[in-house]
Amino acid sequence: MKKFFFIVITFILLVMAIATLPGCGQNRVVLNVFNWGDYIDRDLISKFEKETGIKVNYELYDTNESMLAKLETGGTYYDLIFPSDYVIEEMIAKGMLAKIDLSNIPNYQYIESRFKNLDYDPNNEYSVPYFWGTLGILYNTDMVTETVNSWDILWDEKYSGKILMLDSMRDTIGVALKKLGYSVNSTNTKEIEEAKNLLIQQKPIINGYYVDEIVDMMINGDAALALTWSGSAMDIYWQGIDNIQYAVPKEGANLWFDCMAIPANSQHKKEAEMFINFMLDPEHAYQNTESVGYATPNRAALELLKESSPEVVEMEAYYPSEEVLQRCEVFVDLGSVKEFYNLTWTQILAD
Amino acid sequence: MKNKSKYLAYPYVIWMAIFIVIPLVLVLYYSFTSGNIHDPGSLKFSVESYGKFFDSLYLNIIIKSFWLAFLSTVLCLLFGYPVAFIISRAKMKHRGLLLLFFLVPIWMNFLLRTYAWMAILSPNGFLNRVLEMIGLPTLAIMPGQKAVVLGMVYNFLPFMVLPIYTVLAKIDKNVLEAAMDLGANGLITFVRVILPQTIPGIVSGVTMVFMPAVSTFVISRLLGGGKELLIGNLIEQQFTVHRDWHFGSALSIILMVMILISMAVMSKVDAGNEQGGAALW
Incomplete structure (x- = not known):
């Protein structure tokens, strides 16, 4: 019986090998x-x-x-x-x-x-x-009842432990710059320092920095608010989930x-x-x-x-409507300031 | 015959040269140069990358990495030793099965197991839902250092248990009986007879847990929510985000040297117990 199986398996493997040739x-x-x-x-x-x-x-x-x-x-x-x-x-x-x-x-x-x-x-x-698309805030309407129209909500201690940020240097630093009223392409080291301090100050109340995990965590109810790209919201929409919405804050965001x-x-x-x-x-x-x-x-x-x-x-x-697009900025290559951004990003993550 | 068998080692030597020695030399070379990595002509000797490291920012990261790895190793030893002891004292026919239970999880990919812990520990995850159901307060473990240490202990525990088990299983039952006959009670037998003989197992277990724990970047990223930057993450970022190969290489060399030093210290401990039996693994 055993021998028979070996012959059958050998034969199948042989046929498969020839078929792929x-x-x-x-x-x-x-x-x-x-x-x-x-x-x-x-x-x-x-x-x-x-x-x-x-x-x-x-x-x-x-x-x-x-x-x-x-x-x-x-x-x-x-x-x-x-x-x-x-x-x-x-x-x-x-x-x-x-x-x-x-x-x-x-x-x-x-x-x-x-x-x-x-x-x-x-x-x-x-x-x-x-x-x-754009960069914006994904929010769970069961947990967030107020209107989401400003980046300030990501710094609101009411949602402590329920905020997700992006593990993406330009996006996360860009949001802090926008909240302060600066350009997402700022090359002014003083402005970037301010953005850094703002993110370090925010760190204790956020859940963490993620990329691919964000959609699943939002659907699972692990978080109330998340910084993410517009397509994630559409992904959730096409899955038929209606308690998660997306907004582009009034301070403006990144258009990409x-x-x-x-x-x-x-x-x-x-x-x-x-x-x-x-x-x-x-x-x-x-x-x-x-x-x-x-x-x-x-x-x-x-x-x-x-x-x-x-x-x-x-x-x-x-x-996004024309009115939203007016508020948004496209990223430009930072050239030599990139090093400073890199250092800033490490300082934020290591703090 | 003797001469011929030597040739059998050649494939291994070539393998070592291509996949271990050359890459290490490259890492060393990049760590001591600066310039554009894609234009070999522009590379100049420099210790700039090593100088950069002596900044409190990076020193703190390395202290944190060693501390968490140390903590996980100690926990692994505390949990692992009794487990190895119980398995080695089990009846022969049960031992295989007990070991199998312990090994089956490692057959699954390590990344999948860490993702599974995310699903269990996350704020609205399995653990908290169960706690809620039975009316207990929920826990905020993940993300955080506690979750990272838990992930390390879970993933590396088998590497502690196996070497200790191997040594324990080799201890001659007659020696234990002799100790008892000469009037030692259970505790004294353990402390003065069993423990000294298992030190080589403990040493290899500690090394095998400590090394992956100190350099991990996946566990800290997934269970630490990206907020717990360890030396492994720092090195990974130099290559994938910041594109600074020189600094990444220098960090790798520094980590390697520090691990070598800790291993040298460990082997000193081992040397004092030569009679304990052959080294493992």
Whole structure:
């Protein structure tokens, strides 16, 4: 009996091994995509593979800084990355991005004009907008009954132990700067010191600094308030939970754009451009924005979303009004002041 | 035959060279240079990174890391020794099963187990819900140092129990009987006969718990809510956030030297008990 099983198992393994062999022989082009976690509808990747015959190797990162750290080390082979505004600026300056040939991307026409020619890439040479959104406060309406319209609430001792901050240097320091009435891009060391003291003063009453854990902790009722990006709110909304809301404080916040870009050392630039074009197709961009939850810069996809779920386009978390956008600032690369921010961030965490 | 068997060690030597010696040399090199890491030509000798370390900011982080690791090691020893003792005194046929119960959790990934503790200890987590249900006040353990120490003790306890168990199991029953016959009571037998013989096990247990505890960054990040910055987190941040390889390397070397010193001290303790039996692991 035992012998019989061994023969069967050996046979199955042999068949499996042979079945996978033809895949090796064909020499298919492999496109290496490096993206944030939970930031694409995976069905679209399969569809792209099926339509083009290109194999997609998909890898993940969690912050702009860790992506940059990995790319800077060298020896990477990524063909497509999804950096944010201020990082694009830094990467262009360091010659880390390849120029994108827009004539290969006819679907670029669907990008709303207000997402073109932005400061971080003034001539649209290196990046194509993917998603955009704001930074704001997520709050549980069962625990927070007052109106949430100011960053001050994150310093309110009433919510001691029930506040989550972002384990992301620029965002968390940016909020303290905004609360003090300064710019999120402040390079004035006195202002940054003030922001630091404000965050150290806040530390005893917060639960902690997190990134990926925030949504789960909010849903679980572990916290009342959380600093986070707009898409997290939409993620919660699509899960059908209605006691968690999102607000962008009156002092203003960060407005951000995540883009598709091609690293300078990419071996498959043409295929990467095909992928960008594929993602910009109105149907695909619509499917993606609905699945991921972040706002699309694609005009035609937005029209489709307006037809299928008009209430979503009305939501501040998905599509902030012009009035909200007026209050927001886009991050810029800090250049040499970055070191000072790094030190400040360590001092805050170590205190 | 003797000469041929020597060749069998070559793959291991090559392995050591590629994955241990070369990386260590690189870490040492980066720690003593400054400049742009991606342009090897621009690197210059410098002790700047080591100088940076002598700032109360970083010294406090290292003191805290050693203190928490020390605390976890002591707790592991206090909990681990009795457990090892009980298992080694159990009937032969039960021993395997008892050890298995102790080892099964380590088969699961360490990260998953730490996430599980988050779900148990979080403000609205399993523990607090149970406490609420039976009408007791809730606890605010996580995030905080208590949760970090708990996570360390939980994760590293098997590394304390196993070496001590191995030594205990090797103690000859006749020796214990002889002690009893010569008039020693249970306590004296333990203190004067059993304990001295288990010191090598304790030493390797302490080293194996202390080293991962002092350099951990995952436990402190998850259970400390990112508020408890330890030396491990500081090193990780130099590479993933701040992109300062020189300082990150210098910190790693400093940590390594401090661990080596503590191990040297431990082996001094061990040397005084040569008769205790072979070293473990």
